[in-house]
Amino acid sequence: MSTLKLTDCQKGKIKEICVSFHNDPGELINVLHKTQGEFGYLPEEVQREIAKNLNISVAKVCGVVTFYSFFTMTPKGKHPIAVCTGTACYVRGADKVVDELKKQLNIEVGGVTPDGEFSLDCLRCVGACGLAPVVLVGEKVFGRVEPKDVKKILDSYKE
């Protein structure tokens, strides 16, 4: 059990989302999408609250959350970085870009920097293979990234 406590306001928000999908357990994935959009991630307490609203077991909610890579139980950084490791990016050297990001940020893939500024993830194919290798920072797409470009990209997000 983690120690996070949801406020009544947050609980109200979750309830609202569930009601908008008619508290239908068949809409669980849509509920999770909406909730993650609201909270940024899906910690255990949020999952418990959703389970209560939809009248299903927490195990079922957790089973679905952990099954799909889009859902996360840990918060992301202020600037979430995602490196595409689809095949096209892979053969054009995405792995070297990942290594450089790991080195510069001093975190592993899946980690967040201690100041909460950056998080690092890999994702599979954003479909911009013409720009391979591709790095996303939030919604912004950087194409044809080489390890030497990493510092410049990171610096543009540091104040």
Place this chain on the structure above:
Amino acid sequence: MGQYKMHLLVCGGTGCRASESARLVDVLGEELVKQGLEKDAQVVTTGCFGFCEKGPIVKIIPDNTFYVHVMPEDAAEIVAEHVLKGRRVARLLYQDPNSGETIEDSKHMGFYQKQLRIALRNCGFIDPECIDEYIARDGYAALGKVLTEYTPEQAIDILKKSGLRGRGGAGFPTGIKWEIAAKNAADQKYVICNADEGDPGAFMDRSISEGDPHSVLEAMAINGYCIGANKGFIYIRAEYPLAIQRLEIAIRQAREYGLLGTGILGSDFDFDVELRYGAGAFVCGEETALIHSMEGERGEPTVKPPFPAESGYLGKPSNVNNVETFANVPVIYLKGPEWFASIGNERSKGTKVFALAGKINNVGLIEVPMGITLREVIYEIGGGIKDGKKFKAVQTGGPSGGCLTEKHLDTPIDFDNLLASGSMMGSGGMIVMDEDDCMPAVAKYYLEFTVEESCGKCAPCRVGNKRLHETLEKICEGKGTEADLDYLRNLSSVIKDTSLCGLGQTSPNPVLSTLDNFWDEYVAHVTTRTCPSGRCKALLHYSIDTEKCTGCTACVRVCSTAAITGEKRQPHVIHQDKCIHCGACFDKCKFAAINVQ
């Protein structure tokens, strides 16, 4: 596109948007106004032109001028020169990578000459957010024809005659699939469009959904009429925000025009479409897993039969086809099944869209007639291998497919030939690799993907692929033995034979096909412990050329494990026991004194 003399088509696909095409559209519009030409020319945001490598792209109609890598700064010149004076801006034209020749219009570009666009017929021509443009190009005419002229049985017969096979991977005849769903009587049936394109390196379904969303809606409605369903779902990846947005707009417009909803086109046929979002699980491309995911469950596949056509979404008969399959359907009704069947070869009719990517000059989305050879695709459409390197392999079918090599270059591409060559059509990813790519490492890459994406339901896939991956890792680290190669082969065949769904049954393909085609490379990894392409870091051997070393000590300072020693101004030595093969010394040395083997 009536009253304007000229149209400036700007690609608004994900690839070009990433290179600022949205701002380019704004700036071009502003320039037209500034130069008083807004009544003569119009800027249109279209779907993908396919030539993503050279984005952002601007195509000018009617003269088909094709500008590449256009930046917002270029807008003023295009308007002043081309729109006003009718002179092409030479510096923005496409240059053939081999001959260096400047090519003025798209009709003379090798990239387009060999292509035949059926599924992509509207991508790059129309504004996907405007239903009128789709209708102007015979959009929804096929739906009207089917509803007024054919019974559902006749309409299915036409599809069967066309020979269309599913474009999602397995190539099951679409007409037969529809017929089975039609014959299963039920009070409620569903049409499902699979837009959960999970193959890394494949983006055809995304491009169609972004560039021509109405063609998918129209085909789904025809499908609904044929099988007796009044409800359709598009299951789409949440990672495709632009495609979602365009589909939402298209659905709204189709409802406004009475092309979705009740009593479509004055008939008594009702049909509506809703979106359902995926959440990042490759296995959900498998139809039973997809249906479970739509029901809010974990996307785990179940045993077939029962097939979705008998018991699918909520236990009702459902027909599942992918985006590209649907995009082919309206044209078949308009131009006739004989026309469609005349394209392609004996057992594979029509065309196939491929996402051509990797080490190739013209990365992009292409559509070619079935039966074209790999050589034509790579050298004529793709413009050859990047940086003049040597072709090594092309990977088709994503993590379920295999590698084709030089000996397959002249094999006609179709469903059956690809299977016979140890690969598969898959959804259409085509990744080109050159001499610098290490095949055991590529197999390892795909297995890493499969291990991550295996749903874990059945042991052969869950455990077996993990073991395959570990063994490949061992080989790439130079710790493999010859016995490991036999182990890979045996384990692969067990996984193929005993897995429940298509994911496990095909996951060892990248291993088997690289073992078959690049056996020597595997042997080099396990016997002489070398990586012929130099990609496996752990197998690289760094040494100092004593003739060239000046003893500047630059390498000593960057070596993080103190593996380099020597006197100042004297040749240095790398101690192999301490070297971690990071390559820092190699990058640092100004005298090319470090050798890598």
